Amino acid sequence: MATKDQQPKKLPLFPLLSLLCFASIFLALSLSLSKRASISNETIHFRSTPTLTSTPCNYSHGSWIYDPNWIPNKYDSTCKEIFKGWNCIAGNKSNAKDIIKWRWQPNGCDLPPFDPVRFLQTFRDTSIGFVGDSLNRNMFVSLFCSLKRVSSDVKKWRPAGADRGFTFLLYNLTIAYHRTNLLARYGRWSANANGGELESLGYKEGYRVDVDIPEGTWADAPSFHDVLIFNTGHWWWAPSKFDPVKSPMLFFEKNQPLIPPVLPAVGLDKVLKHMILFVERRMRPGGIKLFRTQSPRHFEGGDWDQGGSCPRLRPLSTEKVEELFSLKNNGTNVESRLVNQHLFKALKGSTFHVLDVTHLSEFRADAHPATAGGKKHDDCMHWCLPGITDIWNDLFIMHLNIIKARN
8 A cells, every 4th residue: 555655746736727728828829820821821812903002003014815715794796886997896807706805914913894883883973084086985985885785874965075975874974085186276277478487487388286275175074074084196196187298287385386396296295284284273173184095006017008907816926016116116106105205204293193005905916997997998096896995994994993992
């Protein structure tokens, strides 16, 4: 029989309980940290939807991915607002149905198609104006067709001097297109029989461009619309319209001709400067102002009036894009990057937002109407609808949502 001194010693209860509690707390904290790390990794992985705290994504850089099952399901070729020359499906362009199966994939994030119903709800009681040349109309029509598919109760009218406009009555949302080629007012000029400064230099006719006066088609737009998106560029180097010898652009400021006469590049800088200031002074309080970068053309083998064409059926490679658009090569399509240089310079320090569509569009030589445009020459400037301007609107609305959230 064991004696009392030989009985096994008991461990104190309090230290044992303390050790167990500490182990439990450590295990709980470890699991919590592990879960947080998992959530953090998931947030980074799914950072495609931009938030105010996420790293901004450069949506203009990425690649086009072909997906035969990709159906944005926004609208189709039956939308009556589509200009006949842009309706490539109705015009029997061989790759018309494949154009929308190429999906733009930005580097490091996603650009999902915008939801038309959500857009109408979010921007209820809002007026949006597209101001610019026919490429902005291309974009305007794309947006209209997307919205019309989900909301057919529409009033057609021409607000604030617009070329065309529509109000979606259930949401009181208006979109309008204001046509203007140069943003500034311009018109035919002929020499005065009594002479003048231009006449003394030998000028007999041309086009007068008032660099400090907006064209009447959009002068009232800043005080009417809540959102404005501008473009200009295609007409500034258009010899068929502004022949430098037979019908040159003659720039006026404060109602006086600029002497010596300046080149279109200088005139563009002056117009951009004055028009940006005009909009910033006249825009209604809280209004959103965007400037879209230049839409690229894809003429190969010559310009539009020199037999140039755009027969490609697939997007261009990165190497081919640089060959066609590099400023160093000074090729037929150099216009887009050249105009953008002037645009970025003018917008610096302004309150405008930039909608950069140039680079992502440079790849899409396959997405123009070409011979299906119904013209005597290939249309390698405008875009097929449905088509690339649908992506522009995805980007446009992504920008609007971000700006709205910040404000």
